[in-house]
Amino acid sequence: MVHELMLNSTQNDSNDSELLPLTPPATVEKRRSDSQTKRSEVKPKKLLTQLRGSNRKSRLKFRPQPFTVLDLNDHLDGLRDDKNADFLRYALRHSRRIVVIAGAGVSVAAGIPDFRSKEGLFSSLKDKNCASGKDLFDYNQVYSSDEMSYKFNGMIANLHRLSQGAQPTAFHSMLDEIASEGRLQRLYTQNIDGLDTRMKHLNTKIPLEKPPPVTIQLHGSVNHVECNMCSKIENFDPSIFRCSSQDVDEAQVVPTCPQCEEFESVRMIAGLRSKGIGKLRPRVVLYNEIHPEGDLIGEIAASDLKKKPDCLIIVGTSLQIPGVKSLCKQLVQAIADRKGIILYMNKELPTKSLIDIIGSIDLIVLGDCQEVSKLF
Template sequence: MVQELVQDQISADLKENKTSRLPLTPPATVEKKRTDEKEYVSKVSPKKLLPQLKKNNRKPRLKYRPEAFSIFHLTDYLDGLGGDKDADFVRYALKHSKRIITVAGAGISVAAGIPDFRSKTGLFKSLAGKNLNGPVSGKDLFDFNQVYSCDEMSIKFNGMITSLHKLAQESESTEFHFMLNEIAGEGRLQRLYTQNIDGLDTRLTHLNTKIPLDKPAPMTVQLHGSVNHVECNMCSMIDKLNPSIFKCHSEDTTNNTQVVPTCSQCEEYETVRMVAGLRSKGVGKLRPRVVLYNEMHPEGDIIGEITSHDIKKKPDCLIVVGTSLQIPGVKQLCKQFAQTIRARKGIVLYLNKDPPSQSLLDALGWVDLVVLGDCQDVPKLF
């Protein structure tokens, strides 16, 4: 009897608990109420948003492409003499291309007061003269075999370098430099390969470089070095160029200047070695960090690696500006980029004051538009 009463009481308690206790979590069929904060959260679908972002960042369709190797006279257009479609084509290339490769020459710095090399008023003409061995062309002052062949030629070379250094320090970057800097700031300039040694480009915010050249590659690759630096031919020390250490005139005796100055770091090492009783290794010579004719390019290998990397990145626009491409290596560089960009239906522009020779066009293999005129007028198209 007692057991039956206990069992009845337990059953009653269980029945009461089932009716009075709520479950720990609501059943799946019960809809949770949204808080006020969640009601204001917009429903965003990433799958729908991503294509929309891509659509907004998509390059607009190119509506007009001139016949290959067509010529556009920029000055005539700015004077109101037609060429609207070609002008729109140039605008499209500069505004909408995503991975622009630019190969620049001395022509982009002429407006800053720095002479080019091969024009009628260029350095090759103005530096021509004579020495004890006969006539000297301006080109000889950029030839490694000539520059250090005798003291007289070295003195002329020193004078030319220090003059260019002074001019570069006093000059300002041009409108075309600033345009390239702006494109780089937008993330659309893949690389600037410059033949210029003045450094007017690399002083701008987004056109930085590395001296010596190193990876990861900087935005600007100086193909021919810089007039603003010197390097020791023995210990490879790099320093800023100090004009006072170079003998620029045959009668120059200030500060015990030497025709080819010695390296202070090597001299310091020699002093330490002498005190330590070690044998002498010699003292190196300082020379401007400029690549001359008839010498091995000290950074040729790494430039080749950067070029190969840029080609694999699939650039969509090549701008060759302010250069007649007389240097075989630079001409080959442009040809490789032109072939890659043409294969991807990109745009190849050649900008210069003087029309290119047929042999140059044949060497490049493809140019969409030859823009004749001052490159400083290109920003006026915008």
């Protein structure tokens, strides 16, 4: 009996040995399909080189002499300046990490007045009570009297109305397209109209926070108000601001904050001491006041410098604000050291003092910045 069991066991072992195992041992070579064979023929190093080559930045073949001027009107009228125009196209199309510092000139085509031109706010707002429109952007002047506050409220309400009825310009659209391609590292805008942030890819955060948005509003926006006590931010409502002594009683020269009023009433019911009620003011940064987000903007700018931008576009601004001028100078130095591209776009040539401060400009694009989008 034992002999028969051993014999059957031996026979079963011999039959199993004729079958292929489910998982072959390491000594058995697996058969490869055609697709696997083709895949193994691609060498990783060669594939990596090909991928890098397909995304390689085009080589810059021509760089103009420093501070060369490209007159947009002459070029578009057919007067040849092809090399400098091609250099501008190259900067816009092939730069990978573009930083833009924009001023009021970008929004003039949308019907928003600038500040320092003959038709600008500083000139148009002058009257017997206001020696210069610049006084309406000075914190010490704006709230010095009811008359100045009326005029300030009226100016902000008018800018808000204009911005609500305006549309982003061709230059805004060009920046949005560059941002959609992931090549706009940052837009630092001095404009308070908010037209840029309406574009799909030029988003911002209000209040500003980390991680930083694409667009940094250096001087705030006429589209919002903020309480000076609880920091509540609301959309701008012109009806709550008194713009003259004849305005309705509900409007106030400096409106009180509804949230603070609600908190105060709750505290009174609870028998708690009063903390006071805050005031609402347009969320616009004025001269002679501490920038509420200045420290955070400084951190963002320092981080942008470390990311090695390869192109700086200064557009629609004469760089009269010291903080913006300082930011521009740091960016110019960092980009010039790495042989990046620096463009200055404005209707007027930069002053000698500004050139001395900036230190380096590859191309001065003279004319309306809206025309640049045609070259792009």
